[in-house]
Amino acid sequence: MNPTKLLGFIFLIFIFSSLGDAGGGSWELLLQNAGIASMHTALTHFGTLVLLDRTDIGASLLNLPDGTCRNDPLDLMLKHDCSAHSVLYDPSTNTVRPLTILTDTWCSSGQFMPDGTLLQTGGDYDGATKIRTFTPCDPSGTCDWVESSTQFLQEARWYATNQLLPEGQQIIIGGRRAFNYEFLPFSSLGLVNFTLLAATNDPEEDNLYPFVHLLPDGTLFIFANRDSIVLDYNTNTVLKTLPTIPGEPRNYPSAGSSVLLPLLSANQFLTAEILVCGGAQYGAYLNPSQQLLCSSTCGRIMVTDAAPIWSMETMPINRCMGDMIILPSQDILIINGAQQGSQGWGDASNPAFTPVLYSPYATVGFRFTTLTPGTIPRMYHSTANLLPDGRIFLAGSNPHQFYSFNVEFPTELRLEAFSPPYLNDTQSVMKPTIVAAPQQVNYGAPLTILITTPVVLTGLIEVNLVSSPFVTHSFAQGQRLLSLDSSGPVQTAENTYEITATAPLTPMIAPPSYYMLFAVNQGIPSIAAWVQLLAPI
Numbered sequence: 020m021n022p023t024k025l026l027g028f029i030f031l032i033f034i035f036s037s038l039g040d041a042g043g044g045s046w047e048l049l050l051q052n053a054g055i056a057s058m059h060t061a062l063t064h065f066g067t068l069v070l071l072d073r074t075d076i077g078a079s080l081l082n083l084p085d086g087t088c089r090n091d092p093l094d095l096m097l098k099h100d101c102s103a104h105s106v107l108y109d110p111s112t113n114t115v116r117p118l119t120i121l122t123d124t125w126c127s128s129g130q131f132m133p134d135g136t137l138l139q140t141g142g143d144y145d146g147a148t149k150i151r152t153f154t155p156c157d158p159s160g161t162c163d164w165v166e167s168s169t170q171f172l173q174e175a176r177w178y179a180t181n182q183l184l185p186e187g188q189q190i191i192i193g194g195r196r197a198f199n200y201e202f203l204p205f206s207s208l209g210l211v212n213f214t215l216l217a218a219t220n221d222p223e224e225d226n227l228y229p230f231v232h233l234l235p236d237g238t239l240f241i242f243a244n245r246d247s248i249v250l251d252y253n254t255n256t257v258l259k260t261l262p263t264i265p266g267e268p269r270n271y272p273s274a275g276s277s278v279l280l281p282l283l284s285a286n287q288f289l290t291a292e293i294l295v296c297g298g299a300q301y302g303a304y305l306n307p308s309q310q311l312l313c314s315s316t317c318g319r320i321m322v323t324d325a326a327p328i329w330s331m332e333t334m335p336i337n338r339c340m341g342d343m344i345i346l347p348s349q350d351i352l353i354i355n356g357a358q359q360g361s362q363g364w365g366d367a368s369n370p371a372f373t374p375v376l377y378s379p380y381a382t383v384g385f386r387f388t389t390l391t392p393g394t395i396p397r398m399y400h401s402t403a404n405l406l407p408d409g410r411i412f413l414a415g416s417n418p419h420q421f422y423s424f425n426v427e428f429p430t431e432l433r434l435e436a437f438s439p440p441y442l443n444d445t446q447s448v449m450k451p452t453i454v455a456a457p458q459q460v461n462y463g464a465p466l467t468i469l470i471t472t473p474v475v476l477t478g479l480i481e482v483n484l485v486s487s488p489f490v491t492h493s494f495a496q497g498q499r500l501l502s503l504d505s506s507g508p509v510q511t512a513e514n515t516y517e518i519t520a521t522a523p524l525t526p527m528i529a530p531p532s533y534y535m536l537f538a539v540n541q542g543i544p545s546i547a548a549w550v551q552l553l554a555p556i
């Protein structure tokens with residue numbers, strides 16, 4: 020490159036980096052006081068959100084229903100506590116209903132089962148081996164947590180990761196000093212030793228909340244600290260050992276985040292790419308007073324290649340504790356977190372207010388767009404979940420061990436929503452509306468939907484299925500997007516079109532569960548319809 024070109028290039032970079040929040044997006048405060056500071060959040064197929072805190076944090080600002088109280092002589096703050104530590108939020112009425120959770124869910128894990136029941140496991144103290152279920156109901160119903168007193172995890176799991184498997188079971192991997200995995204419902208495999216977790220343990224214990232992604236061939240990608248493998252979980256065989264990612268440790272307490280990039284029918288669902296972004300410098304957790312800068316890098320790897328390598332990219336903003344959310348448009352939103360420090364009580368500062376959009380199919384160097392910054396710090400113990408209307412639901416942030424309100428970063432009870440740029444009114448003319456869609460579909464079956472649009476369609480409509488993950492500690496457990504093969508649109512009436520897609524061929528591509536089905540017109544998504552992928556008989 021000659022000097023003139025080089026100068027021009029530098030100028031271009033300057034223009035792009037000075038655009039600031041040019042990418043748009045908008046914020047709204049939903050509720051001033053949710054009662055609890057959610058550290059685990061999941062969206063049910065009734066459109067309600069389950070929010071979970073921990074039970075030994077002191078009194079929340081909402082009481083348990085029916086005068087229920089907990090008496091726990093081991094509790095850290097309140098041995099007699101009548102307040103709720105889980106709530107159900109209903110976006111349609113903007114209200115919360117207290118739920119009854121009695122054992123400690125602190126740093127627990129979870130995921131939805133094929134029938135839409137939320138399975139939630141582990142935690143600390145009396146919750147360490149607990150198995151809990153929440154079977155969602157109509158928003159007017161009274162569904163609540165059930166905590167099993169007969170079945171327990173085989174290992175105490177604090178900071179584990181769950182993943183729904185093609186067979187409809189969940190695998191529960193790791194946790195503090197738990198270098199093994201197990202299955203629910205129980206499998207004859209029992210408790211299986213897992214060497215990756217022992218090998219990636221360091222004095223900070225940077226191997227917690229491992230990043231787990233189900234690959235489309237039914238194997239698991241598992242990442243801890245800076246190392247990752249592809250595992251056959253049935254035989255506990257390591258099928259591939261991936262190179263160490265450059266840069267910082269990426270898992271708890273040095274949390275970055277990770278997503279499985281959209282799985283595409285255009286590639287016959289044969290390829291799988293992982294993106295890992297952010298993290299904390301090694302030592303940030305051990306020496307919090309230094310407030311070291313968080314990582315500025317993302318690593319991207321095509322796991323299905325014969326010899327995969329990490330391609331590194333630089334984010335516009337240093338970030339740890341960011342949440343990575345797959346949008347229905349197939350872009351990745353990086354939101355929440357801090358620019359200095361690490362996870363842990365009081366261990367971070369300099370909130371990362373500005374969300375960043377990552378466009379996976381854009382040219383390297385042009386993939387990141389900074390969006391409109393928020394105003395509420397969402398650091399340790401905050402969450403982000405995609406809603407069926409395309410907004411991002413944001414909850415929690417409690418950088419303190421107990422509820423604390425008169426401090427620099429108070430315990431956060433406010434609920435917010437962020438609207439990505441695709442919800443901008445100026446584009447509503449492009450927005451499809453789903454007027455008919457099946458509620459259930461079998462693997463490989465035709466999936467026919469009817470949409471309306473304000474304008475005549477000129478191109479293909481994407482049909483994308485997005486799972487509803489269990490979000491905690493900057494990682495969305497079980498998150499995936501399937502971009503289906505679709506034909507049409509065939510006009511059937513004025514402004515009305517029929518589109519026929521093909522449901523995923525196998526439960527390895529998409530395990531049986533409820534998914535949000537979005538019709539996407541040139542990057543602008545419809546409101547989702549829920550569709551259940553039925554387990555093969």
Ligand SMILES: *[C@@H]1O[C@H](CO)[C@@H](O)[C@H](O)[C@H]1NC(C)=O
Pocket residue numbers: 042043044045440443444445
């Ligand atoms: C919506 O789009 C218009 C036109 O591009 C832009 O001027 C405006 O700032 C956008 N608003 C938001 C909230 O992104």
Ligand SMILES: *[C@@H]1O[C@H](CO)[C@@H](O)[C@H](O)[C@H]1NC(C)=O
Pocket residue numbers: 212
């Ligand atoms: C699993 O690990 C434990 C603890 O390191 C060890 O005692 C046990 O023998 C191992 N089991 C197997 C089957 O390797």
